Amino acid sequence: MLASVAISAYRHARRNALDLPDIAAEVNGAIAGQLGGSRFATAVLARFDIGTGRLRWINAGHPAPLILRASSLVRLPRCPPARPLGLQEDKPVCCETRLEPGDRLLLYTDGITEARSPAGEFFGEQRLADFISAAAAAGQPAPEMVRRLMRHVLDHQADQLQDDASIVVLEWRTGGERQVLP
Template sequence: MAMGERIGPVNAVNRSEGFGERLLGQLLDRAHEMPPQLIAPLVAEEIRAIGGRDISILLQDYAQLTLVPLPGRGLTDGEPLPLQGSLAGRAFLTETVVEHLQADGVRMFLPLLDGSDEIGVLAVTLDSVSDDDRRLLRRLAGLVADMLVTKNSYTDQFFRARRREPMSVPAEIQWSLLPPLTMTTPQVAVAGILEPAYNVAGDSLDYALNDDILHLAMIDAMGHGLNAAVLATVAVGAYRHARRAEAGLAELYAFMDTAIDQQFGPDHFVTAQMMRLNIGTGHLEWVNAGHPAPLLIRDHRVIGALEGSGTLPVGIGGSKPQINSEHLQRGDRVLAYTDGLIEEHAIGGEQFGEERLIATIERVGPASATVQQMVRDLSHTLMQERGGITSDDATLFLIEWRGGTADHLAKPIL
């Protein structure tokens, strides 16, 4: 070899673009400036390039009962599909790909997951399906979910598709406040649901995972209608402000209490539950400001309520918050809920009550593999047992502590 001749790397990395990378890359490159109404046609076009047809994007409705087809050029429209009893619903509920052999090919249903938040289902038919097709479509579904969530901020198209009935103004306000109703990590999983989905007013919830601390707040504003929604909005805003300033539970309660009192006066208040869970150790702290005590669930059994010391509702002023604590075991679930769930009167006039809630939890829990399945099944079952009656907001929020670490997810895959 001549002096000065360049020697290439011994283990050079092949950076040439393969078919799958080219397909996903084109979709990503074109989506940056794509207006929201053209996202669905773009997805349909890219899927047709790999031989796909009869393409549908199905979004979960607000009541978490059906999957609603997203309209758009190149997409197959149709009637909403039920979560229970349909192939698309099975893919959504199990978060796995479902394949159905048909006379003209294979119908595939792929869950659309934005992180761990379930958006809906991508359905497509191919003549045949190989492992390469499965891998590519699975990654394509993940990219489509991320694109839908991103573009959702710029349009009302996806909101309108998900609605199955008119939504009240208070409900509009509450839904605009909510974080994703599902989050799953190796150490902790959370899921929530609000009823009545299209008319909720004073109930709200919020959470954030900051390093090893999961922060959670559940809000129930006094009153009904628009006044309750405005009160809840201020409460959630004050909670987020204090939380982001790294306030402890006592300071957080005091800040919210002052904000509500100064804005609305002593005649208005919200009941609230504020929690902090160390996801590394399982140490749980909470302030219960007028809410029902959370329920501790272990091995699908309710082993007790996390009673602790109570604190006056937020906004009454002058109360010193009482901080309670509990050490969770791996696999423990903690269910927080608002009083509308147990104070509703069932058919015949009897109040639903905590005992019937516990019995329903222990009946539904063993069949629910994930926290999202459990809160959805529990909410819908409770609604049926109340005879469809919901005269007050009823909110559920479920935490599952798993422990361990997520460090392995940050290591490069060789």
């Protein structure tokens, strides 16, 4: 029911062409108003302008996004995360940066970085950063990088998922790149 309320409110707000903070407020209000209590949804709401590279986002309860340029991570401007949707008291702050053609944007849940090995060791942000940088340096296409990353996370926790472990990768391709597929 929570997912249905959140997605319906999101779609309604998006179809009314609301800005990201207003969309977040609508989803927050729907969850709080219809489900109340301590019900919430984590989310990243984002808009990317493929003409300019402008990326705007609201982070409601997830780790900060990562941007990979070539094989290096790009430092994002400071952007305070918002509380999860359903628990917000004010409209969240919308963050902004610019991507360059070829950049990869990674959005992921804490189930990636908080995956624990049988010995209790977290997968961690540094291991994630090292893995994606090495994958880019090796020339792995984005889908293959994600496939291998998820396998690496599962191996780290001995194939026993303890939390949702999701990742979305957006690679900004302008169409002018030459591409050779294996």
